[in-house]
Amino acid sequence: MATKSLKARHEALVMDNKQMEILNGGIFEDGELPYFKDKIAQTGQFPLRPKQLEILQINVGYMCNQVCEHCHVDAGPDRKEIMTRETMEMCLEVIRNTAAHTLDLTGGAPEMNPDFRWFVEEAAKAGIKDFIVRSNLTIIRANKKYYDLPQFFKKHNIHVISSMPHYTRGKTDKQRGEGVFDLSIKALQELNAVGYGMPGSSLRLDLVYNPSGAFLPGDQVAMERDFKKALKEDFEINFHNLFSITNLPIARFLDYLIASGNYEDYMYSLVEAYNPSAVANVMCTNTISVSWDGWLYDCDFNQMLGLKVASKIRHIRDYNEDILNDRNIIISQHCYGCTAGAGSSCQGSVT
Amino acid sequence: MADSYYDPADLRKFGNITDWSEELGTKFFEYYGKVFEEGALSAREKSLIALAVAHVVKCPYCIDAYTKDGLQKGITKEEMMEAVHAGAAIESGATLVHGVQMMNKYNKLSM
Incomplete structure (x- = not known):
């Protein structure tokens, strides 16, 4: 298990052009598999255009206490890209005026941003309907200063979405690191203890499942049933919904696919599972992604590939929702990850 | 032409069997898809049965698939291995139960 990000290891792959070269070349360039734009053109969905903006997703930094093998952010303890309070101020201005009903904070581990709590307190005042923090769970147990996070989340009525790759120790630790499973269980129990995830509770606790390897996620409903049964029986843990998310061939997951000789098969699986009805609901059609340094992207994946929005509004300081919404979404072959099977987004399946 | 009988890449071409007999191929894949849907048995249970049978019929494509x-489907490796043993037990049992026939014949022929 790696303990450093690809960036810290100076891996050529994470230089954006190298990833785009891989995603545009090989089996796609040879014509063995169709380009994503040609695939969506078959159903008249090219160019892909945004619908009403619903979700503002802000990445407050790439620093994380974990170095998960599949991470598309290439996050880790060595990443220094952290959103400053100045950029947060610009985000707050947007949050106060946006038509979006959901604010979604992600990272890295967002809690590791030194201004995280201040930002949450300020953003909560804007009265946005659904305020999500994507918490990796282990952060709650990583250091004493984070022990009160469940209370803090509760105070601000935060919707907690946490990643949990499997309900067994082996699979979880293999993907996320030794000891992650036990810490995650403990964190979930603590969230339950303050009311998160309990049946009928308004304190929302959802889990995210993504496969620990070169395969696609199974049916979200069946997976949720299995997770609920196992976590309840073994650990007395409750949660609301399970979102099953497909791993996209970006950063560390792409590196893993190539190193393990699974890249081509995985791309085949994604293309074979292509579902045209998922295209209409892919998250880039209702989301704007903001990076730690304030740049705007169609989604968190495009952010990691360095593909800024194709609009004259490209930075949060110039934010204008109407102008921004009138754009073509930038797509490439990684987008097959969001249209496979029942579709995939940060909110789980899309069909 | 590949120089071995089994090529993992051929699994991706399974659907091509329809090219040379569209009606039968299409009917087969419709049936196949229907069989593995959730029914009285869950899709998960059916997947484990398929895995066991894949081993018994020794189909490398089916084992990969x-x-x-x-x-x-979130099935654990322990569950998968138990399914393989269930298949193996039936297969070896099927051999061994013929031992009764051998015993019957032996007894009949012997004085």
């Missing part, structure tokens, strides 16, 4: 399918 249903190992991956099992992973996708």
Whole structure:
């Protein structure tokens, strides 16, 4: 298990052009598999255009206490890209005026941003309907200063979405690191203890499942049933919904696919599972992604590939929702990850 | 032409069997798809049965396909191995139960 990000290891792959070269070349360039734009053109969905903006997703930094093998952010303890309070101020201005009903904070581990709590307190005042923090769970147990996070989340009525790759120790630790499973269980129990995830509770606790390897996620409903049964029986843990998310061939997951000789098969699986009805609901059609340094992207994946929005509004300081919404979404072959099977987004399946 | 009988890449071409007999191929894939839907048995249970049978009929394509399918359905490696043993037990049992026929014949021929 790696303990450093690809960036810290100076891996050529994470230089954006190298990833785009891989995603545009090989089996796609040879014509063995169709380009994503040609695939969506078959159903008249090219160019892909945004619908009403619903979700503002802000990445407050790439620093994380974990170095998960599949991470598309290439996050880790060595990443220094952290959103400053100045950029947060610009985000707050947007949050106060946006038509979006959901604010979604992600990272890295967002809690590791030194201004995280201040930002949450300020953003909560804007009265946005659904305020999500994507918490990796282990952060709650990583250091004493984070022990009160469940209370803090509760105070601000935060919707907690946490990643949990499997309900067994082996699979979880293999993907996320030794000891992650036990810490995650403990964190979930603590969230339950303050009311998160309990049946009928308004304190929302959802889990995210993504496969620990070169395969696609199974049916979200069946997976949720299995997770609920196992976590309840073994650990007395409750949660609301399970979102099953497909791993996209970006950063560390792409590196893993190539190193393990699974890249081509995985791309085949994604293309074979292509579902045209998922295209209409892919998250880039209702989301704007903001990076730690304030740049705007169609989604968190495009952010990691360095593909800024194709609009004259490209930075949060110039934010204008109407102008921004009138754009073509930038797509490439990684987008097959969001249209496979029942579709995939940060909110789980899309069909 | 490949120089071995089994090529993993051929699994991706399974659907091509329809090219040379569209009606039968289409009917087969419709039936196949229907069989593995959730029914009285869950899709998960059916995937484990398929994995066991894949081993018994010794189909490398099916083993690849249903190992991956099992992973996708969150099936653990312990569950997968138990399924393989269930198949193996039936297969060896099927051999051994013929031992009774051997015993019957032996007894009949012997004084």
